[in-house]
Amino acid sequence: MMKFCNLFSGSDGNAIFVGHNETKILIDAGVSCKKVVHALESIQESIEQIDGIIITHEHIDHIKGIDVINRKYKTPIYANRSTWKKIHEKFDVSRLTTCHVFKTKEPFKIGDLEIHSFPIPHDAAEPVGFNVLSPQKKISILTDVGHMNVELIHQLKDSDLIYLESNHEEEMVKVSSYPWSLKQRILGEKGHLSNLNAGKNHSSNDSIGNRKIYCGSFKQGE
């Protein structure tokens, strides 16, 4: 069974936990190490058991804690090359251990989980979203997405769970607890995500319409 938990979201910092059997990862760690440790404890998880942190992009509200976490707990960090370059400007990367470079769009594995990265529109060096796949399930994670497009809709196809955060769609938070059908109708009235409906029409089946969609905090992020 996959376990998903949105630990932090918004401009104060972002971190998401995904676990499957013995494999446990974080997507971003944009708050202090201490906060991450406490948040993990609150969901009965331990920082020592985190197998890797995969980074969506270099904005500080997504990477703030990685420096200390990596040095203190030797937690491997995964980011693409352009993102690492930018991280280097904020932290002394030479002090970090177990840093991994992935190529956007090239799948890689962390334990039981397969990670697929794909480009997202955001004002960072090489921002990505992730599909996190166990043998049975697919979770899609999009943070700081400027707008949806057909390519992104394609990446969400057949997801069992979609985590979507947009700092441009403040209205979405108001409807985040509504059923998807209602949410879809409401979002359809909004310009940014009108492509969501367009993309859905391109899908061969009702690939995202029946899935769980989680919307994160929509406070203005970096």
Ligand SMILES: [Zn+2]
């Ligand atoms: Zn950002």
